[in-house]
Amino acid sequence: MTSQLDNSRATLRLFLNNHPEIKYVSPTDPEFSSLKTIYNQSVSVAPMAIVRPQTANDVAALVYFCVGSSIQFTIRSGGNNIYGLSCVQDALMIDLRDINYIEVDQTKSSVTVGGGVIVSNLLRELSKDGLVTPTGALGFLGIVGWGTYGGYGPIMSRYGLGVDNILAAKVVNAKGEVVVANKELLKGIRGAGGALGVIVELTVKVYPLGQVLAGMIIFDSQDITSTYKNFNAGYQALLEDGSVPLELGIYQFIMNAPHGRVFALALVWSSEDHDAGRATIAKIAALGPVMMNTVEPKTIADHIDFIGTQVPQRAYGTCQTVSIRKLNEDATEILGRAFEKMPSSFGTSFGVHELRGLSAAPNSDSVFASREPHFMLELISLVAKEEEVNESIEWATGLKNELLQMDPRNLLSGTYISVTQPGDVPLSKIYGPGSNFEALLGLKRRYDPQNAFSLAVPRLVEQ
Ligand SMILES: Cc1cc2nc3c(=O)[nH]c(=O)nc-3n(C[C@H](O)[C@H](O)[C@H](O)COP(=O)(O)OP(=O)(O)OC[C@H]3O[C@@H](n4cnc5c(N)ncnc54)[C@H](O)[C@@H]3O)c2cc1C
The missing domain is CATH 3.30.43.10 (Uridine Diphospho-n-acetylenolpyruvylglucosamine Reductase, domain 2)
Structure with missing residues (x-):
């Protein structure tokens, strides 16, 4: 049969x-x-x-x-x-x-890419012309999948999120036609990615930027709780007195390195004024006991490729998230204690994307919602060995639950869809507050009434 x-x-x-x-x-x-x-x-x-x-x-x-x-x-x-x-x-x-073509426009102000292009290929191509565009932290991410759902990354405070850099898109719609996205469809694409159609081509802004300062600072982490808390108390003070220019992107993370669990920073100073960068990075380094500092002049393409060597290339497990307004004492107390108990599996980790500057600025041409300064915490259970998944998830879930007990005024109701486990947070919260979610549902009804893109992220219509 x-x-x-x-x-x-x-x-x-x-x-x-x-x-x-x-x-x-x-x-x-x-x-x-x-x-x-x-x-x-x-x-x-x-x-x-x-x-x-x-x-x-x-x-x-x-x-x-x-x-x-x-x-x-x-x-x-x-x-x-x-x-x-x-x-x-x-x-x-x-x-x-x-579908992986990459075409820089003649004025070198934008690049048009096919829907299947990945970050590292795009950055390599742009670096030939001394150009960059904001991307995620790893080279193997699809540029469309990364940028159309939000797009967090190392140079976002200076240049905005992925969604902010989208200029145009060519889409295959639910009728099977290739169309150039109009203003309202583009607004939906900027935050809801492929929910309204297949993005076969995307045009994004590019910026002239040659060598930046980039690398990692690893702190002596024998007393990881104190090191983490002291760093963030000092960092918060620097932020408040305006001593951290938007050129500096910092991704704080805790990972299991070969010699043990460490608190580290991945840093990018996205300007060619390296003297100013070195002075700022010195202030950041002074906030903890530095064990290793690899910050040096390099292209963003080289930096992103290096970061890719520090994570499992394929993994088992999941990732959970909480977004908070301030990494204040309450938060760092909870986190510091959790780091003491973090399982030692390769891939269990914790990371923080910080939205400030342009990445936190409202954008009414996008349905992406969380536009206010905040810290997006990633509780990462993406481990190299399958047998280590459960322990990692148990640890991350415990930490998430503790964080959710914090003063509610410090919690954002929405989370970043790309790192939110399906079903964990309602889409109305992810695309709220305000009228974004309603606007998105309206676009779905107009552009995909039969739910042809039913399996796309986000799944706006329950099956
Ligand atoms: C290890 C790791 C690190 C990450 N780091 C970051 C980070 O630094 N910053 C960040 O913001 N996110 C990050 N992410 C999340 C990642 O950016 C998103 O999951 C993104 O959607 C992945 O896109 P992809 O094309 O690689 O994946 P895919 O699995 O191929 O695509 C995911 C979904 O996106 C949609 N999609 C992708 N391309 C198209 C297209 N051309 N047209 C229509 N729909 C499309 C589809 O619905 C598809 O199912 C990370 C994820 C991982 C696993």
């Missing part, structure tokens, strides 16, 4: 006979296993097949076909949705990685 899945595959093959340029990878093909691999190894599911369109028109034909044949599909670019949402059991995986 043939199953529904066999029928869908047969229909797909008939369609592909007329579209030989679209690559087809069936579950029996040798490359299937490596092509379906995504960052999160805990998600062990098999799509019905993988298709690799070469152009926007290929994507349009695929969407038209899937909608007409009632075949559910996911969009896969970098494959780094932390919860594995780009790979769904029995759904067709539309893999955009071959």
